[in-house]
Amino acid sequence: MRNDLRKSDIHLDGIDKRLIELLYDNARTPVSELARSVSMTAPSVNERLKRLEESGVIAGYRVDIDPLALGYSLIAIVRMRQLPGKMHELEAQINLIPELVECDKVTGDDCYIARLYLKNISELDPILDSISDLADTNTSIVKSTPVKRRLLV
Structure with missing residues (x-):
């Protein structure tokens, strides 16, 4: 990041927002096409x-x-509350589970909330078993995703 430009100094105008939207939809959009879309030069x-x-x-x-x-037809949301003294071990184990594609460390009753992709339900128990000595878990299967990850601008 340039030293003379801090994130708090950023102002996005309509063109910046439109460019970001276009790239969010397709990050491979050629600059020439982006330029045409916002009526600017490349x-x-x-x-x-x-x-x-x-x-x-x-x-x-x-x-x-x-x-x-x-082939990943199921998504599970796993809430984890680490057992006493197991925070670092739990975090290390979480990082070893490839099907666990996203995890947030949170405040409240739980310590972590993770998104787990599974090919079938039989894969769930072995994964949960791998962390059972480190955390109490509560798991929900996702039925649908009414709001996909969306753009902030």
Whole structure:
């Protein structure tokens, strides 16, 4: 990040927001197409993207994988409350579970809330067993996702 530009100084105008929306929908959109979409020249769009990257607003470009296409038909939300003195061990174990694709450390009754992708329900117990000596768990199976991860701008 440039030293003269702090995140608190960032102001996104309508063009910045539109560029971010377009890239959020397809991070591989060519700059020429982005430029046409916002009625600007490609060099101007390039400069805006560079500024958004340098300021940290655009933190990276990612591929969005469809878990169902890879055979992961179930999603489970696992809430974990670590057992006394087991925080570091639990966190290390969480990082070893490849099906656990997202995990937040939270306040409240639970310590972690994780999103787990499974090919079938029989995979759930062995994963939960791998952390049973480290945490109490509460698991819910996701029926649907009415709000997908959405853009903040």
